[in-house]
Amino acid sequence: MLMQLHQLRYFVAVAETRHFTHAADSVGITQPSLSKQIHVLEADLGAPLFERVRGGTRLTAAGEVLLPLARRILADVDTARREVQELVGVRRGRLRLGATPSLCASLAPPVLRRFRDAHPNVELRVEESGSQDLVRDLLRGELDLALIIQPAPGPDPALRVEPILREGLVVASTDPLPGTTVDGALPLAELRDHPLVMFRTGYDLRDATLDACRQAGFEPTLAVDGAEMDSVLSFVAAGLGVALVPGIVVTGRPGIRITPLAPPGVHRTIALARRREGEPTHAARALRRILFGYLRDAAERDGLPAGVHPTFDPTG
Known part of the structure; x- marks a missing residue:
């Protein structure tokens, strides 16, 4: 097998752009040259890596198998080069x-x-x-x-x-929250009565908040859904709802109060x-x-x- 590193780079470029011309532009060669190298790679591997679809290309089953391996090989080569x-x-x-x-x-x-x-x-x-x-x-x-x-x-x-x-999450709000205990902590179940400002999908805090509420026996009401960290804190400061956040990000932030959760709390x-x-x-x-x-x-x-x-x- 005569597989070359530059062929793997071209293959990854096509896989990521889903388009031969765009991939050629990204790696700085002509589209015919890139296509030729992909064809050589496919011949060496004995399987097609792409199939034409309307508006571009998509990976074949063989391409899907090769893509993570190619990325890993190229990353290891880059690491070796940097180390030396x-x-x-x-x-x-x-x-x-x-x-x-x-x-x-x-x-x-x-x-x-x-x-x-x-x-x-x-x-x-x-x-x-x-x-x-x-x-x-x-x-x-x-x-x-x-x-x-x-x-x-x-x-x-x-x-x-x-x-x-290991850190515990706290409730961020603008006003004192009803339902707190004598020591100022809020039982998690009390959040059922407070609309939440929720992080976007992909945030760990989103999963942690939803899982904790469901374990406490309720599905939370969302005041705002799909925000980033800064937006969540701004929405809370504007009084749109409360949020479960790490205490470290709200300490000293104007307009936001911190209420700890009653034991066992939520930790990460x-x-x-x-x-x-x-x-x-x-x-x-x-x-x-x-x-x-x-x-x-x-x-x-x-x-x-x-x-x-x-x-x-x-x-x-």
Whole structure:
């Protein structure tokens, strides 16, 4: 088999654009040249990878099988190239970090500041998205590391996931909420009487909120559905409804009050994730060291927000 890396790149480009001409433009070659290389690849594999449909192309069964493998191969090649180039000083290095919106606004900034101070020449790229999207991009090799919310069913076996923090969710509102206990906490069941501002599909907080309400025996009423983190907080501040959010994102935010949930509450685990296959880059290893160092320092000086606790031994 004479499969070439450039053929795999062309194949992935066509698979992602669903169009030969658009794919050729994206990789910087002519459409006839790209088509020829795809035909050579198909001949080597002994199966067609695309079929023509109205307005473009779609993957065949063989193409569907090849696509994740091709992405993984290309990601591994890029990682190998960066590792060698970093080692010999040809490049300054690059780090691709993903984080959920709440972590982008809270944990990522001080950690990345420490990283930048220690490694000023490393190129940083940050992707802000929900954990499901970040896991997808990790598996595709498009991210080196990601700060995600660990799913209840357990992490994808293709990922190496290290739990780092456990945090409780709080109720964000503009006014005092009826139904609180004498110590100021709100039983989760009381949320049945409060319309919720809900995160868009793909947010971990959406699933956590809906699951918690259903376990408490009710289907929540939604005042607004499909919002991003900043929009959720703005809608709450405007009095449209309440929301379950990490306390860290509303601490000190004008116009919003925080009400803790009565035990057992709703908790989530923050984790650092990377692909299990392949070795992390020098930059990824450096960020991990800095992240754990920052969390140890914060735990020692009681600098973590209320309700947030390390899931590792901070003295280790």
